[in-house]
Amino acid sequence: MSAVSENAVSMDTLVSLCKRRGFVFPGSEIYGGLANTWDFGPLGVELRNNIKQAWWQTFVHRRHDIAGLDGGIFMNPRVWEASGHVDEFNDPMIDCRECRGRFRADTLVEDALGSSVEGMPPGELDKLIAQSNIACPTCGKHNWTPVRAFNMMFRTQIGPVDETATTIYLRPETAQSIFMQYKNVMQSSRHKVPFGIAQIGKAFRNEITPGNFIFRVLELEQMEIEYFIREDAWEASFEEWLEAQQAFLYSLGINPEHLRRREHTADELSHYSKRTVDYEYLFPFGWKELTGLAYRYDFDLRRHQEASGVDLTYFDQAANEHFLPHVIEPTMGVERLLLMVLLDAFAEETTTDAKGNEASRVVLRFHPKIAPYKVAVLPLSKKPELSGVADEVFRSLQARFVTDYDETQSIGRRYRRQDEIGTPYCVTVDFESLEDHAVTVRDRDTMEQFRAPIADIVDIIAEKLG
Ligand code: ATP
Numbered sequence: 001m002s003a004v005s006e007n008a009v010s011m012d013t014l015v016s017l018c019k020r021r022g023f024v025f026p027g028s029e030i031y032g033g034l035a036n037t038w039d040f041g042p043l044g045v046e047l048r049n050n051i052k053q054a055w056w057q058t059f060v061h062r063r064h065d066i067a068g069l070d071g072g073i074f075m076n077p078r079v080w081e082a083s084g085h086v087d088e089f090n091d092p093m094i095d096c097r098e099c100r101g102r103f104r105a106d107t108l109v110e111d112a113l114g115s116s117v118e119g120m121p122p123g124e125l126d127k128l129i130a131q132s133n134i135a136c137p138t139c140g141k142h143n144w145t146p147v148r149a150f151n152m153m154f155r156t157q158i159g160p161v162d163e164t165a166t167t168i169y170l171r172p173e174t175a176q177s178i179f180m181q182y183k184n185v186m187q188s189s190r191h192k193v194p195f196g197i198a199q200i201g202k203a204f205r206n207e208i209t210p211g212n213f214i215f216r217v218l219e220l221e222q223m224e225i226e227y228f229i230r231e232d233a234w235e236a237s238f239e240e241w242l243e244a245q246q247a248f249l250y251s252l253g254i255n256p257e258h259l260r261r262r263e264h265t266a267d268e269l270s271h272y273s274k275r276t277v278d279y280e281y282l283f284p285f286g287w288k289e290l291t292g293l294a295y296r297y298d299f300d301l302r303r304h305q306e307a308s309g310v311d312l313t314y315f316d317q318a319a320n321e322h323f324l325p326h327v328i329e330p331t332m333g334v335e336r337l338l339l340m341v342l343l344d345a346f347a348e349e350t351t352t353d354a355k356g357n358e359a360s361r362v363v364l365r366f367h368p369k370i371a372p373y374k375v376a377v378l379p380l381s382k383k384p385e386l387s388g389v390a391d392e393v394f395r396s397l398q399a400r401f402v403t404d405y406d407e408t409q410s411i412g413r414r415y416r417r418q419d420e421i422g423t424p425y426c427v428t429v430d431f432e433s434l435e436d437h438a439v440t441v442r443d444r445d446t447m448e449q450f451r452a453p454i455a456d457i458v459d460i461i462a463e464k465l466g
Pocket of ligand 1: 205207214215216217218220222289290291292331332333334335336
């Protein structure tokens with residue numbers, strides 16, 4: 001194999017690979033689609049599940065201080081009043097009067113001036129847009145409406161009759177059901193502060209300018225932990241969580257040079273946070289937020305205690321005192337992690353084939369832990385005498401690993417397909433297999449091949465996958 005040349009992937013290339021190979025499809029396509037909605041295909045759902053499983057294993061199963069929860073999407077609307085989302089979960093919106101383009105005013109300014117203005121009040125954004133003479137990115141004109149706050153929660157109604165129905169919200173974050181259930185979880189699982197509650201679930205945000213493929217979507221899945229602590233422990237806990245988030249991202253096989261931390265300025269902090277640090281990833285469209293870590297102090301429990309009149313304090317037996325726990329919140333979105341692992345795994349290589357000709361291949365170098373298929377069984381031909389052995393090999397591997405089986409097209413094309421979907425190992429069954437009861441194993445990354453006895457194939461693949 002010759003030297004490998006790797007190129008940063010463009011979003012267009014990735015989007016088309018995702019569709020062609022069954023990771024991500026545009027939603028409702030036969031009706032012209034619905035902007036910024038996506039469906040996850042056979043490989044996309046495996047990848048999603050692997051990311052979620054890795055997260056759950058790391059933070060729930062391999063710790064003793066975090067318990068799981070699966071809360072409902074619908075909640076009493078008073079939750080969202082008390083949490084501040086009804087009044088404050090807003091993005092600044094601006095319209096172009098000429099072409100009717102609609103934009104998030106802070107991103108408009110950021111893209112034009114290159115510095116973050118998240119959290120800047122509408123009036124100041126108006127001034128800055130005028131002073132800096134920022135043009136509409138679509139039509140180039142300068143005829144803007146004033147900036148106004150736009151609440152990002154989706155609303156719907158419970159009840160059969162419009163007049164009597166109750167307006168409810170689709171949750172914009174999973175955190176609130178954790179606050180609602182924190183006492184139940186604590187009492188049923190007998191956890192003591194410090195402890196955490198973890199949840200993976202859907203959240204919905206009526207984003208003004210979604211886009212960049214699955215980076216900003218309307219329906220997202222969050223993986224969130226609310227970690228309950230004593231107030232005086234917050235700084236140490238914050239540092240620990242920064243490290244834990246980083247270790248998790250690295251464990252997915254991400255190039256550390258593509259990750260960085262970014263501290264939020266006082267102006268851009270969310271209404272509930274006293275300190276926030278994001279991990280940002282170097283996407284093809286720039287450094288953007290991947291994960292967040294927020295010190296929510298006792299904001300949520302205090303607001304819910306006040307609004308509901310229910311005592312939400314924790315009783316510390318050793319110290320014989322009641323207090324409201326403070327909270328550190330590590331959060332990340334499944335779609336952004338999925339986009340990250342696809343981008344980070346992508347490589348386009350120039351190699352030489354067996355005949356010495358130059359050839360190119362696209363390979364997704366997924367960490368084996370998250371690869372949709374761990375191994376593929378490829379009988380060299382469709383002849384029945386091979387199918388029997390191939391089927392036997394397939395069944396033994398399938399009992400242990402998510403395994404693909406492919407007997408169409410030339411073996412070269414099948415290898416290329418498996419490279420493109422990131423399968424770490426291919427197992428080829430050929431006519432020799434009938435004699436020597438062995439198969440050829442091919443390594444995705446090195447493309448090296450070796451012969452292995454069928455009797456040992458499951459153990460060999462298990463060992464290779466680590
Ligand atoms: P942004 O500044 O990009 O809008 P945010 O600060 O509003 O994000 P958080 O409220 O901290 O995001 O949400 C936690 C995590 O959920 C984010 O780090 C991100 O991974 C994910 N996330 C948030 N909004 C979206 C979205 N519209 N689409 C996909 N993922 C999202």
